């Protein structure tokens with residue numbers, strides 16, 4: 016049986032009259048990788064700050080490892096939060112950060128950190144304020160991975176990381192997670208890149224939860240049918256269409272739900288192609304916008 020690490024009921028955070036997190040209910044289970052997804056301003060960072068005791072909720076019940084996070088130092092010690100723009104003391108070098116890390120994280124693995132430093136080619140003796148944007152992100156990613164905290168949050172940890180470095184992060188996370196399972200919460204706009212990593216998806220929109228489901232179930236919950244427009248239209252006529260694209264005589268229509276065996280055979284007879292829907296496509300549909308819009312992609316590239 017898996018243990019519940021986080022339990023939130025009616026969790027609410029207001030900034031003045033604006034409600035950033037609106038009475039959300041969710042749980043995080045032990046040893047799973049969660050994607051906390053949503054458009055800009057959806058409330059993802061605020062939720063992570065509530066969970067890590069950096070903010071107080073205005074209403075609701077929150078338990079992390081069975082206790083109220085902000086009031087229990089032993090709970091805070093079991094968490095690691097890597098923010099988009101991590102701050103460090105003036106004149107610190109990455110070497111100072113990694114030397115201090117074992118004071119904060121009892122599972123800190125210095126050897127693993129050394130390997131990551133080599134992977135990311137991080138100049139550990141250079142002052143942090145002189146590091147490039149991507150190198151600064153690498154410092155956070157290394158702390159997040161080598162801390163092996165039972166509950167680790169990565170809030171858009173990639174700013175400036177190039178594609179190679181991002182894939183090193185994903186690979187090392189998966190490898191290390193297989194050997195040292197823990198609960199990881201990853202907030203990102205690069206959904207297609209992390210789709211295979213995620214075991215569970217929580218989608219936030221305007222402070223509310225739109226979707227809280229196993230990632231495989233989400234992936235299998237829609238189908239794209241492509242082919243000659245007339246055949247596609249006929250095949251999808253009575254179905255809940257959630258997306259439609261077309262060019263000339265060709266069409267590609269995404270429907271909510273799976274097709275059974277008979278329907279698949281019929282589609283093949285009509286010369287139609289069936290394709291699974293990506294997590295990103297579904298989320299775009301659910302939130303009405305492309306989360307990985309060009310600015311985010313460019314920022315991360």
Ligand SMILES: Nc1ncnc2c1ncn2[C@@H]1O[C@H](COP(=O)(O)OP(=O)(O)OP(=O)(O)O)[C@@H](O)[C@H]1O
Nearest residue numbers: 030033035053054055056057058059060061062171
């Ligand atoms: N200190 C604050 N005072 C007032 N409003 C705030 C404050 N912090 C956050 N907000 C607002 O709360 C909402 C949620 O912000 P949050 O940072 O949690 O979003 P997010 O989902 O992490 O967004 P992004 O993907 O852009 O990082 C936003 O509308 C934001 O403007």
